[in-house]
Amino acid sequence: HDTAVMDHFHLLTKKSVMAHGTQLTEDDLTLLRQRETTIAHCPISNVYFGNGVLPVRKLLAHGNSIGLGSDISGGYSPSLYHNIRQAIKSSQMLTDGVDNSLPATVRGVKDSRITMANAFYLATVGGAKALQLKTGKIAPGFQADFQIVNDHQTLMKLSSADIFQRLMYQTEQQDIQSVYVAGKKVYERE
Known part of the structure; x- marks a missing residue:
């Protein structure tokens, strides 16, 4: 094997x-x-x-x-x-x-x-x-790698869990506004 x-x-x-x-x-x-x-x-x-x-x-x-x-x-x-x-x-x-x-x-x-x-x-x-x-989460001692994405509008009030689910299911490349690596902006959508 x-x-x-x-x-x-x-x-x-x-x-x-x-x-x-x-x-x-x-x-x-x-x-x-x-x-x-x-x-x-x-x-x-x-x-x-x-x-x-x-x-x-x-x-x-x-x-x-x-x-x-x-x-x-x-x-x-x-x-x-x-x-x-x-x-x-x-x-x-x-x-x-x-x-x-x-x-x-x-x-x-x-x-x-x-x-x-x-x-x-x-x-x-x-x-x-x-x-x-030393990344993968936002916590002290970890490298700050993250994205800022545009949220899709909704007519009803959503919980943070619902917002998370919607972002994960609906985010596409065009929704990514900014990308940060080690706390520094490396991409900004124009």
Whole structure:
């Protein structure tokens, strides 16, 4: 198995990031967790070439290190917003199963759905941990990397959770007003 071969050659370390992971066994996941090796979840690419859906919720529950990837060579978009949304869709398909010729009770993998907060974690904190960067969250001692996006108007009052969900589901490139890296503005939309 690939994981055993990589481990034999000492390629699985806490600095290693392995992409996809849709064909990993329980033993593989245990070994990756023991070696502190991160899995880059590339959900758009996995739809096209992964031959499966990474069971993100299961891996998070078992303590595996996971970050969100945007494997453009196997997908159509490098956008983390698009990959966040696909991670959620893929997890829903894994939960429900896709073979509707089978009864709903036997298709799918129970409790595989992830939330927008889970997917956002993968794109921020999870990704930063994978690359051993002191970023991914707004907190003392962390590099301030963030975007300012234009919100879409609504006629009703929304909670902060609703605003977060709407921003994650609706933000596209043209909505990004500014980008800050290490607290310095590196992009301003004109």
